[in-house]
Amino acid sequence: MSEIGIILSSHVFKLAEGVYQLLQETAPDLSITYAGGTDDGEIGSSFDKITTAIKDNEADHCFAFYDLGSAKMTMEMAIEMTDKTVEIMDVAFIEGAYTAASLLSGGTNYDRVVEQLKPLTVK
Amino acid sequence: MLTVNNTKAWLERFADKIKTNKAYLSELDSVIGDGDHGNNMARGVKAMKEKLAEGDYVEPEEVLKDASMALLSKIGGASGPLYGSAFLGMSKQADQDSADIHAIVKAGLDGITKRGKAEVGEKTMVDVWSPIVEHLEKGTVTIEAVQDSVEATKDLKASKGRASYLGERSLGELDPGAVSSGYLFEAMIEGEIIDE
Numbered sequence: 305m306s307e308i309g310i311i312l313s314s315h316v317f318k319l320a321e322g323v324y325q326l327l328q329e330t331a332p333d334l335s336i337t338y339a340g341g342t343d344d345g346e347i348g349s350s351f352d353k354i355t356t357a358i359k360d361n362e363a364d365h366c367f368a369f370y371d372l373g374s375a376k377m378t379m380e381m382a383i384e385m386t387d388k389t390v391e392i393m394d395v396a397f398i399e400g401a402y403t404a405a406s407l408l409s410g411g412t413n414y415d416r417v418v419e420q421l422k423p424l425t426v427k
Numbered sequence: 428m429l430t431v432n433n434t435k436a437w438l439e440r441f442a443d444k445i446k447t448n449k450a451y452l453s454e455l456d457s458v459i460g461d462g463d464h465g466n467n468m469a470r471g472v473k474a475m476k477e478k479l480a481e482g483d484y485v486e487p488e489e490v491l492k493d494a495s496m497a498l499l500s501k502i503g504g505a506s507g508p509l510y511g512s513a514f515l516g517m518s519k520q521a522d523q524d525s526a527d528i529h530a531i532v533k534a535g536l537d538g539i540t541k542r543g544k545a546e547v548g549e550k551t552m553v554d555v556w557s558p559i560v561e562h563l564e565k566g567t568v569t570i571e572a573v574q575d576s577v578e579a580t581k582d583l584k585a586s587k588g589r590a591s592y593l594g595e596r597s598l599g600e601l602d603p604g605a606v607s608s609g610y611l612f613e614a615m616i617e618g619e620i621i622d623e
Contacts, residue, residue, distance in 0.1 A: 342503035343500070343501070343503070344503075346503065347463075348463070348467070348503030348504050348507075349503060349504070349507065349508075350500070350503065351499045351500045351507065351508075351511070352500055373505060373588065374504055374505035374507065374508065377505060377507075377508035377509065377512075377542050377543065378499075378507060378508045380508065380542065381499060381508050381511060381512065381542075
């Protein structure tokens, strides 16, 4: 199993869940956690849900992917309050997360994954 | 100077203003954003008010810290981490010196710009926080000064956040985050926190 995990953060619960399902199919051995929507299940970001996704991830080193700006800002605040190493990747949400999951699952090393994500930078 | 009591009173006053103007804030946001600023802020300040009512505080920075966590956790939109960062910054500075309101608000502004990366003139809450910091330094902060800086966001073109997609069409509209920030400073002035 990869030592690096993946955290997904979306404004919409079903979107986060859907991307999680997509990633799980390509990387069933990876620790992938996700947070979607507000505490009430509405569209938005939840600090508590994101904090839980970080905590529940089995890896101490994670790549984090997000859909829109406030999911990123909320993730940043959650990262400041955890001991884990969580790296936010400013790449296309689905393509980026899928690429990272596939590569990590295939045993690709950290540097190479980061390199492969670069062309997907969108933000 | 900030005390536990005047900080609580300030934030409760802020919460009441948000509640009163919830529909107005959402209406402003529906023009240039996604229309949820009023609801989001109302949810955040309600949680903040409940949290502050429970707290047994010794220092004002504890009040600001709890406010930060409540707003961060409950607003749900981009304003959550922005107000959360502002209050966290103010809390840390109040811990250093609770008498220097200018330094405290400046630390709040620094928290916002660190998080949101917005600069002055991009039609965001920064366009209220920044002039208020300057007014506090000069001792010239008034309700009118707050309202003028809020009103001035009409003439700015959005280049940060969701409103930036509108480009030129954002001209002539108030920024909702600037308006809600205005309430925070009006509440501060009305609470007579600022020493002459």
